[in-house]
Amino acid sequence: MTAAADWTGKVGDTWAREWQRTEQSFVDLEQALARAILSVTPTSGQFLDLGCGVGTTAAGIAAARPDATVTGIDLSPALVATAQARHTAANLRFVAGDALGGSVDQPLDLIFSRHGVMFFADPVAAFTHLRARCSAGAPLVFSCFRARRHNAWAAELGAATGQPIDDDRAYTPGPFAFADRDFVADLLARAGWQGASAATVDFDYVAGTGADDAAALADALAFFTRIGPAAAAIRACSDHARAELLERIGTRLARYARHGRVAMPASAWIWTARA
Numbered sequence: 001m002t003a004a005a006d007w008t009g010k011v012g013d014t015w016a017r018e019w020q021r022t023e024q025s026f027v028d029l030e031q032a033l034a035r036a037i038l039s040v041t042p043t044s045g046q047f048l049d050l051g052c053g054v055g056t057t058a059a060g061i062a063a064a065r066p067d068a069t070v071t072g073i074d075l076s077p078a079l080v081a082t083a084q085a086r087h088t089a090a091n092l093r094f095v096a097g098d099a100l101g102g103s104v105d106q107p108l109d110l111i112f113s114r115h116g117v118m119f120f121a122d123p124v125a126a127f128t129h130l131r132a133r134c135s136a137g138a139p140l141v142f143s144c145f146r147a148r149r150h151n152a153w154a155a156e157l158g159a160a161t162g163q164p165i166d167d168d169r170a171y172t173p174g175p176f177a178f179a180d181r182d183f184v185a186d187l188l189a190r191a192g193w194q195g196a197s198a199a200t201v202d203f204d205y206v207a208g209t210g211a212d213d214a215a216a217l218a219d220a221l222a223f224f225t226r227i228g229p230a231a232a233a234i235r236a237c238s239d240h241a242r243a244e245l246l247e248r249i250g251t252r253l254a255r256y257a258r259h260g261r262v263a264m265p266a267s268a269w270i271w272t273a274r275a
Contacts, residue, residue: 012076014226019054019082021223028203029268030114033143034060036199036270037112040139044068045109050099050130050142051075051116055083055092061112062092068109073099074116100129107135113142115268118177127191134275140193143268144178146200150267153205156252157230160245175229181269188273196273205266213257220253220262221246 015022023030034057041047044067049058052072062070072094074080080096087094095104111130120126130140148154154176157163171177178184181198188196208220224230230249237245256264 012074013078015053016076016078016082018223018226019079021219022227023054023056024206024209025223026114027206029143029201029266030056030060032201032203033057033112033114033141033270034064036272037061037110037141038064040110040141040272041065042068042109045135046105046107047071047110047112048073048099048104048108049116050111050113051119052083052094053079053114053116055087055094057112057114058083058092058094059087059089062087062089066091069093069105071095071104073097073104100126104133106133107138108133109135109138111138111140111142115143115145115175117142118144118175119173121173123171123177124187124190127188127193131192131275136275138275140188140273140275141270143201143270144184145176146267146269147179148176151205151265152256153207153264153266154229156264157224157228157249160248160252161230161233163229163233178269184269184271188271193273193275196271198269198271200267201270202265202267204263206261206263207253207256208262210260212260213254216260216262217250217254217257220257221250224249224253 043065047061047068047070049072052058052074055072058070058072068091070092072083077096080094083094145151185196207223208216210216210219225234234242234245253262256262
């Protein structure tokens with residue numbers, strides 16, 4: 001489980017150090033999400049990127065809507081510092097803090113997020129609070145993973161480490177907390193959002209790149225020792241067990257190494273609703 005509090009420390013710090021790899025993994029999804037956001041985005045107003053990470057999505061929306069003010073907020077000071085170093089547009093700012101607190105101007109005319117909404121302890125209360133801070137009709141657009149069985153990177157790592165592939169239907173904050181479409185539809189309705197709909201987006205999760213397949217595989221292994229569901233299991237192993245686990249993971253990843261990339265099938269929901 002990854003809870004919101006984890007992002008203020010070790011998890012956020014690790015993602016900040018590995019930001020080139022994490023951004024690489026989401027390149028295809030980023031393009032689909034940006035199109036979905038811009039399809040409903042007003043030309044001006046106060047926009048919020050919730051769980052902004054290193055600022056890629058926020059920067060793209062700020063560039064496309066120069067008359068808007070875009071704020072990216074994230075619990076991780078390290079991720080926000082990286083975002084501030086990467087992006088300096090006049091209509092864009094980044095804040096370290098809790099989106100449910102008072103760090104963001106309101107009313108909000110748009111809320112969007114790339115995989116940043118699955119970590120609330122009480123998601124209905126959180127989305128109710130966010131809706132109350134929006135102008136009438138403000139769009140909400142966010143992406144989240146579908147079930148692990150639709151995401152080969154998670155399924156393969158789970159098989160290698162002995163973790164379950166199927167998702168527990170009980171809500172637990174974490175990467176796959178919003179995998180169940182009916183659960184998310186219900187929580188948005190209970191939180192007062194209207195017209196919620198979800199589109200499926202299949203994409204390549206790029207875990208590694210390199211000059212050849214061997215280099216790409218080494219890059220992917222390095223990535224998964226630091227980020228993702230196998231990282232904790234790898235750290236917990238003795239030296240001998242770690243070597244065996246890395247060999248098992250490497251064997252599974254090698255199936256996806258082609259033309260200097262380890263690209264694994266992945267799938268997400270892109271949700272849209274209005275306040």
